[in-house]
Amino acid sequence: MHIQLGMLHGAALRMSAFFFLSGMLFSNRRFSTWKSYAQHKTKVLLVPYILLSLFFLALDPVLYQFDAFFPLSPKMNILGIYPDIQNAFQYLGWNLVKIFIAGKSSIGSGPLWFVFNLYAISLLFFAIHQFTSGRKIFLFLFALLCLGFGFFLNRFHLHFPFGFERICTTFFFFALGNLCKNFLLRFEKQKLFVLLLAFFFAAIFYAIFEKPDPNFSIMNNDLGKNFGVFILSSLSGIFALLALFLILNRMPSWKIILVFKGILRNISRNGMIILATHWWILLVLRIVFKSELDKPFWAWISLPIVFLGMIFFIPLFRSKLNRLIAKEKISWRESLSIR
Template sequence: MGNGTARIGWIDEFKGFVLLLVCLFHVEQAFPQAHMNMIHLSAMRMSAFFFISGMLFSTRRFSDFKSYFIHKTRVLLVPYILLSLLFLALDPVLYNFALFPKAPRMTIMNIHPHIASVWDYIYWNLAKIFVAGKSSIGSGPLWFVFTLYSVSLIFYGVQGFANAISQISSKHRRNKSGKAKADDETASKIIIAITAIASLAGGWLLYRHHIRLPFGIERDLTVLFFFASGYISKGIIQKRLCNKGKNRIPWSLVVATSATSFILYAATEIPDPNFSIMNNDLGKSLPLFLASSAFGIIGLLTAFIAVDRIPDILPLRIVKGILRNISRNALVILAVHWYILLVMRLLFRASINKPGTAYLSIAIVTTGVIVAIPLFRCKLYKLLGKEKISVSESLSIEK
């Protein structure tokens, strides 16, 4: 899982679904009259995405850190920078500063900047991109891409350190007893788990003391916990849930686990308008934050694995195809849907944000994204760090 070049269907569907929830949350943020209660899913969205990203972590194709660093820089950091700058250049506020009061507020490392001109606006947007790691106002959700880049590199070091320590310990035991007393992989995962817990504790302490660091280090510490949890869980998920065989958990039990997890999520999740992984605002209770995140992740994970086991009838195949397409075009969708919402918020918010009418924003965003996907995948593909593909490939919902 995550070691080969072939994409795993249910994981793409999982990622696509979470991205869809993110987009709908942003719609509701921009136009509150589009009531969807997305705030109730805040505890599971980003934690689930980083968990599944950890499951996909692999160094098999990379012989050393340098090659891994170059690859991640090409596919994550460079697109983050280029897309952030592109949508900053397209920001309507740059061309009509009178729109600034309607734009989302900026907070950069606990600084609420005073912006009195377009040049101030540009300066602080650049600070958001290059210092805070939160992208420009015009492409806000790309903070996730920068965080995934940072955490992937950090975890490479954590995993390498854990492997080295476990191998040294194993060699020492062999020298003393003639055989290893513990499996190297198990020992490595224990070290990773301890590091992840310490990292979460650090992220929580920084949150409680309202400390914001350059490049979003405080959120990296929090996110590393979920990323590492996904990596540690990969083996058992693959063996007990995904692989065929007598050891695989029965489908009925997978469904029951999913339903129970969602019920427990509903019981432990407490809506908080200030909750934000991006800002490392984690709520008032660490146990409740962890419990709701865990139940949400388990519920989503088992739900998509359960669906993956049933035959693909046509409606289900279409839904799966759409979610996979969302996953494959995540960079475009994250940036473009937000930019469309920003333009509507700046220019048409009063007329759109009305009961009933507000839901039209979903159709507008969907249409804009569908147009943008082939534009970026066929013409502006270098901004994404991807190869050029055809229009039909970019919009395909086939496997």
């Protein structure tokens, strides 16, 4: 696309914040054994990851007009390999390798790599949490070890099946989120001006430390060359985001604030659908309308197209294709509700 819409400037924040928040929400109350926990996570994460990956692979236009569309499609990076693909059959085969071996989903639903990654680090964290009896110092030391090993693999461009290298890196943020839960509960009770100052300074630090890089990718464990900059930018960005959420929670119950909060809740409920479908829509636009969307003005047309696509896909998956995402069937009105 011609425009990046600020996405590069949020690269160090997006996925690290997601795994941090996931760690905050970790709980073993309902599932007290590793087996029961693994069965639950397999049902709600691994199975939807596989089914959605295959679903959007079946909708990939490259499979049906390979010669015309393959040159315009994103290039695959599988375990550090850029395969030489000559036909639709090979394209299909490498997509299956991408789904089941690399843990990165198909080209048509690329962002779903986070689902498999979350599945893996959730099971790993549960096991370590049980083994250490939840002792924070041991959890923190193991998280640091994982982070250091993940960055070591990044520096030497080493890749393993199932995204082992990015599992190491992202495990740190998941564990840190869990370890910081009590601190954030206390921080939430601070006065509003304290939250505002925290957000202001954290945002300033993020702007200082964050270095936009088009090659940065947690999915590929490509973290840049400076370990300190990566950590400082990620942590300051996470803290700024959390402070912003706490500030919004203190805001008066004005209608515009309630609407904004409702939109965020809807996004959190339907995040898996939104990430997969928005990427597929952009993929189709990139392939079919690339020449038009490379122009500065027409690039903005992609925004309402993606928005309308979400309005269509969210009810479709929640009311008709709910089994693909392991969700209970609800009406289209409920699926789009922002209350």
